Amino acid sequence: MxxxxxxxxxxxxxxxxxxxxxxxxxxxxxxxxxxxxxxxxxxxxxxxxxxxxxxxxxxxxxxxxxxxxxxxxxxxxxxxxxxxxxxxxxxxxxxxxxxxxxxxxxxxxxxxxxxxxxxxxxxxxxxxxxxxxxxHTLYHKEDLPFPIKDIPDSFAVFKKKVERDSNVRPCIATPESIITPEITDAGELPTMQELGLSEPADDLRARIKFTGGETAGLARLEAYFTNNDQVAPTRGRNGATVDRSSKLAPWLSLGCISMRQVYWAVVKHEKANNVHNTGMLELELLWRDYFRFMFKKHGKQYFATDEQAKTTLAEKQSLFEKWKTGSTGVPFIDASMHKLNATGYISNFSRQMAAGYLVRDLEVDWRKGAAYFEEKLIDYSPASNWGNWAFIAGLGHDPRDNKYFNITKQVSELDTNSEFINTWAPADANIGQTVAI
The missing domain is CATH 3.40.50.620 (HUPs)
Known part of the structure; x- marks a missing residue:
């Protein structure tokens, strides 16, 4: 046989x-x-x-x-x-x-x-x-309370129905051993140069170094729960929320760790400590599910030309270049883009603000911003990235879910300390109004 x-x-x-x-x-x-x-x-x-x-x-x-x-x-x-x-x-x-x-x-x-x-x-x-x-999802498609074609476009409705009527499956067991055929040439990993890229330099201002792989991802997951100040958000000066996000997205995007692993780690932590302070992490997981299921439902709609797209004139291209390089003169936006370019990672809040500013204030086609994030983000995931940008642009979703960010008001309320704006702020920027990323 x-x-x-x-x-x-x-x-x-x-x-x-x-x-x-x-x-x-x-x-x-x-x-x-x-x-x-x-x-x-x-x-x-x-x-x-x-x-x-x-x-x-x-x-x-x-x-x-x-x-x-x-x-x-x-x-x-x-x-x-x-x-x-x-x-x-x-x-x-x-x-x-x-x-x-x-x-x-x-x-x-x-x-x-x-x-x-x-x-x-x-x-x-x-x-x-x-x-x-x-x-790739937290909730299995077969466990949803509706078929893919009937998934609510409103995140609020999606969240309510899924949390009420669905359950997260347990994690799959790990193989004890693997038998492979006799492999004569396993192959070497390509170098950065062979992929057409230069070796990136690590920015000394980065507060965390993202190392790829399941080993590092599991270590980060454990650290998130063992380091108490990472679990619950805290307040900085002026009442601004200090970023205490899990920073798990890069490992989730490549599947180095799974959504279910994170979810059940949350459940274990809360039971062991009799607390419920990780709701934001669960919410972020659900958003990832939502955008993935939206992609399954709507397909290429996220990439197709729409009536709201702005013509790429020379003026718009110039504004886009200033946004990319962090030369807009708006300190929070510039700091966010400097940090993205230097480290490949910025907080979800910074992404929302940067995207909203490009789309609404500069009126540049949202797809140019989405493509730029695709290149730069360490944690790029097609559904999350393009879905979020489409969401900011007001496409394909319940408008009640899409809240407009008032850039000026938000920046004035943020803590004012950022190593990513002091060095590279344009000459005409208000350097006194800096922000914590």
Missing amino acids: SEKTILVWFRNDLRIHDNEILLEAVRKADKVLPVYCFDPYYFNTGANGAPKTGALRARFLLESVADLRKNLQALGGELIVRVGNPAEVLPQLATQYAVNEVYHHREVAYEETDISEQVETSLWNLKLNLKHFIG
């Missing part, structure tokens, strides 16, 4: 814990072939002349894949790494290792689903099946 080999195609699920496709493959097959493919498409230069993936995010990805390989090796397995079009690479590996089936987690953004369809077609030509799993 011939052995069964299943190829596990890792994409945005770079972990061994709570990973259904990995556990299912171990249970169903005699041998498992884990594969990660660096697709050149994501490192090409876009229409704006910039790479789709910036250097900081690329480094985080490389670290995450390296950590996944190390963790698989600890279970007796190995990770094959290749650079190329998955629709070409995966069929080649499937033929080489006599693969019987390929597993992967289903994506929702159109670029990712297009790639999945190309892979599925190529595998079908070999009479191989690409099996889809759902593993």
Whole structure:
């Protein structure tokens, strides 16, 4: 009787814990072939002349894949790494290792689903099946109180119904061991230069260094609960809220840790300490679910031309460049963009403010801002990024959910201390009015 080999195609699920496709493959097959493919498409230069993936995010990805390989090796397995079009690479590996089936987690953004369809077609030509799993959300699609096509466009309604009528599934068990075929060439991770990027420099002002991988992600999750001042927000000068966000988004975006792992860690912490002070973290997880399900429901609507889009005239392009480089003269916006460019991460509040300023005050097409965030953010996730920008632009949602940010009023109420504005503020900026990021 011939052995069964299943190829596990890792994409945005770079972990061994709570990973259904990995556990299912171990249970169903005699041998498992884990594969990660660096697709050149994501490192090409876009229409704006910039790479789709910036250097900081690329480094985080490389670290995450390296950590996944190390963790698989600890279970007796190995990770094959290749650079190329998955629709070409995966069929080649499937033929080489006599693969019987390929597993992967289903994506929702159109670029990712297009790639999945190309892979599925190529595998079908070999009479191989690409099996889809759902593993990127907090609430499983099958557990929602409504079909995808009937998901409420209002986040408030979505939240109320889901929390009332749905439950979060427990985490998936971790394989005890992994048996792979005899791998003759596991492949080396590409260098930054081979991806067309320069090695990024770490900014000394950054308060946290984001290191990619499941190991670092789990350590960050544990630190969030063991460091009490990270759990509950505190107030700074002038009553401004000091950022105590979990900073887990980079690891969530690549699936180094799962939404369910975070949720059940919250539940465990609250039960053990008889507290309920992590509601904002749960809310953030639900927003990620909401945007992902909205992408599934509306598809390319988030990218299509709309009547509100502003023509990209020379004047608008100039305003966009000032926004990108933090030269608007508005200290909070400039500090946020300086920090984004230097570190690849800014708080959710800063993102909302920067996006609102570009769209409403400067009247620049929201998609230009979304594409820029795609390049720069370490924690870029298609649904969360493009969904949030569309939300700020007032597209496809209940208007009652979309609150306008008064930039002047908000900045005047914020704490006034930022290392990311003092150095780079434009000459005509009010340097005395600085903000804490």
